[in-house]
Amino acid sequence: MSHWLYDKVVSITQGTNLFINFYAALLIFSSTNKEKFKNCTLKDFKVDKEAFHKKHILYEFLESYDDMKKKIESQIELYTPLYCKHVKENFRFYNDVKDQCTSEASCDYFKELNEFKTKFIQENVLNFIYDKCKYKKSSCKYGSNTDNDVPCLRAKGSPFILLLLGNDPDDIVNILLNVTIISVPILAIFLILFKFTPFGSKLSRLKAKLQKNGHKKKEENIEDYMNNYAAYVDNVMKNRVNVSYHAS
Missing domain, CATH: 1.20.1050 (Glutathione S-transferase Yfyf (Class Pi); Chain A, domain 2)
Structure with missing residues (x-):
């Protein structure tokens, strides 16, 4: 009771000395009504x-x-x-x-x-x-x-997981912030490797070669499909001619 009351009093009278007057009045009132305050401790912490x-x-x-x-x-x-x-x-x-x-x-x-x-x-x-x-x-x-x-x-738990989650795994803002802090330098390192080093140049050439081979393979697949389809149509037409000839 004493802690709760003092907390309320100093909050209301912040920046003033009114709480001194409050406790002086409370002391007088409680002294004249002892029966009502016999189970209460109303300490002025000062x-x-x-x-x-x-x-x-x-x-x-x-x-x-x-x-x-x-x-x-x-x-x-x-x-x-x-x-x-x-x-x-x-x-x-x-x-x-x-x-x-x-x-x-x-x-x-x-x-x-x-x-x-x-x-x-x-x-x-x-x-x-x-x-x-x-x-x-x-x-x-x-x-x-x-x-x-x-x-x-x-x-x-795992030190790496704790690095991400911090001391409070329930704090989603903290998690996202830590993930961002860790991810940005890693992404920056990869960007430097790809753009400004021989390793990056080799990867770029390899990527271009794979893309070129991929386009070429795709073109070959389309050409094979068209040839096969043309052969199929030609075969169907020949069968129709043979059927018509024998029917006549």
């Missing part, structure tokens, strides 16, 4: 929107992981890929922001960062993700890469 956004993402993932784990473990096609991707993205997010937060004095989400690390460096937790999601440990684009830390993840 951090800016950017810091709270990071804090909230880490906290929310930690709170919801056990439920996601059950969905992943079910191996239902509707759930498993979706939640596995969510795990991978949150591992990436952790590595993106961790180097900016090395102590409680340096940032406001140090507590959540440490809790995230404590949970997801456990060998049994990682092995579950590797096994059920078909992922493996990978180096991170951002953040320091150390053994005793939460790893980035990538799909298991």
Whole structure:
């Protein structure tokens, strides 16, 4: 409740100090209506929107992981890929922001960062993700890469296929972009080989020769057909003459 409310408040009052007044009024109201708020925690986190956004993402993932784990473990096609991707993205997010937060004095989400690390460096937790999601440990684009830390993840499979698909085989835009990036240099190399090298000249001469032989063969086939057809017509006419002669 506290995270949800604070997120809404800082979003509405962005760039102002109105959220301070809101929490002051809320404290007075909840104090005079304790029975209605006895099951609610309405904490004022006293951090800016950017810091709270990071804090909230880490906290929310930690709170919801056990439920996601059950969905992943079910191996239902509707759930498993979706939640596995969510795990991978949150591992990436952790590595993106961790180097900016090395102590409680340096940032406001140090507590959540440490809790995230404590949970997801456990060998049994990682092995579950590797096994059920078909992922493996990978180096991170951002953040320091150390053994005793939460790893980035990538799909298991052929390195060439992963080069095409990237870390997200469901991302069709990424697939098309990678295929284009790989195809263009290959096509350029073939173009250079065909146009500007002796190898290309030989292939061009061979192609011209094959085309010439092909045209010649086609002409010979047509000529043979016409000769055969003429012989057939001539034979038919002779038979008709013979039949007419004997009939008379």
